[in-house]
Amino acid sequence: MNVTTPHIVVHRDAGVLAQAVAARIITRLVDVQAATGTASIVLTGGTVGIATLAAIAASPARDAVDWRHLDIWWGDERFVPTGDPERNETGAREALLDHVDVDPERVHVMRGPDSGLSAEESADAYAAELLKAARPEDHGPVPQFDVMLLGMGPDAHVASLFPGLPALYDTRSVVAVHGSPKPPPTRISLTLPTIQAAREVWVVAAGEEKASAVRLALSDSGPVQVPAAGARGRSRTLFLLDRAAAGKIPSELGRIASP
Numbered sequence: 001m002n003v004t005t006p007h008i009v010v011h012r013d014a015g016v017l018a019q020a021v022a023a024r025i026i027t028r029l030v031d032v033q034a035a036t037g038t039a040s041i042v043l044t045g046g047t048v049g050i051a052t053l054a055a056i057a058a059s060p061a062r063d064a065v066d067w068r069h070l071d072i073w074w075g076d077e078r079f080v081p082t083g084d085p086e087r088n089e090t091g092a093r094e095a096l097l098d099h100v101d102v103d104p105e106r107v108h109v110m111r112g113p114d115s116g117l118s119a120e121e122s123a124d125a126y127a128a129e130l131l132k133a134a135r136p137e138d139h140g141p142v143p144q145f146d147v148m149l150l151g152m153g154p155d156a157h158v159a160s161l162f163p164g165l166p167a168l169y170d171t172r173s174v175v176a177v178h179g180s181p182k183p184p185p186t187r188i189s190l191t192l193p194t195i196q197a198a199r200e201v202w203v204v205a206a207g208e209e210k211a212s213a214v215r216l217a218l219s220d221s222g223p224v225q226v227p228a229a230g231a232r233g234r235s236r237t238l239f240l241l242d243r244a245a246a247g248k249i250p251s252e253l254g255r256i257a258s259p
C-alpha cells in the first residue's frame with residue numbers, strides 16, 4: 001500500500017482549527033466535483049470533527065458544494081440505536097447533514113442495533129456497501145475516498161481502532177469492535193487497510209491532552225500500539241492541529257503555523 005508522509009498544519013486554537021478544516025473541506029470537495037462531477041468524504045465523530053461540520057454549515061461557501069453529488073461515509077460508529085446522541089451519525093446530522101441538500105441514498109450510515117443486525121452483521125453490511133461503491137479504478141474492495149477525516153483520542157485511537165485491540169490486525173474492510181475502552185463498548189470501524197485506501201487522510205486534534213498522542217502518531221511507532229501512526233493517505237496525509245495538540249511535536253518535523 002502506498003502511503004504518504006504527514007504534513008503538519010498548526011492553528012491557534014480549537015475554534016480556528018475547526019473553521020480552517022471546514023474551509024479546506026469545502027475547497028477540496030469543490031475541486032474534486034469540478035474535476036469529476038462527484039466526490040466522497042468520510043466523516044468522524046468527536047469534538048473537532050463535529051465542530052468542523054458545524055463550521056461548514058455556518059459557512060456561506062457551503063453552497064459552492066454540490067451536496068447532491070457527494071457520497072458521505074463514516075470512519076466509525078458507536079453501536080447504539082438510530083437517533084441516540086452518542087452516535088456519530090446523530091452529531092453529523094445535527095451539525096451539518098440536516099442543513100444541506102444531501103441525497104439520502106448517498107448518506108451511508110453504519111447500522112445500529114435497532115436495525116436487528118448484530119455488530120458483526122452491521123460491519124459486514126457496511127463492507128458490502130463499500131464493495132458495491134468501489135469502481136474498477138479503485139483497485140480494491142473500497143472506494144478511494146477523496147477525503148477521510150479522522151479525530152484522534154488521547155490514547156491515539158482513530159475511528160474505533162483502539163491500541164492493542166484485534167481490529168488493528170484485521171484485513172477486512174470493516175469490523176465490529178468489542179470492549180472499547182471508551183464508551184460505548186461496542187462499535188463498528190473501518191480498518192487500517194480501508195483508511196489507507198483513501199486519497200487524503202486528515203487527522204484533526206485539539207487540546208493539550210492529545211499532545212503525546214500526536215507526537216507518537218508522527219513517530220515510527222507501530223499502529224497496533226499507536227493506531228494514529230497508521231492513519232496515512234495514498235496521496236496526502238495532513239495532521240491539522242491546534243497549538244496545544246502540537247505542543248510535543250519534535251522541532252525537526254516541519255510544520256506550518258497560522259497566526
Ligand SMILES: O=C1O[C@H](COP(=O)(O)O)[C@@H](O)[C@H](O)[C@H]1O
Binds near residue numbers: 153
Ligand atoms: O469515540 C470517538 O472518539 C474519537 C475522538 O473524539 P474526541 O472527542 O477526543 O475528539 C473520534 O474521532 C471517533 O470518531 C469517535 O467515535
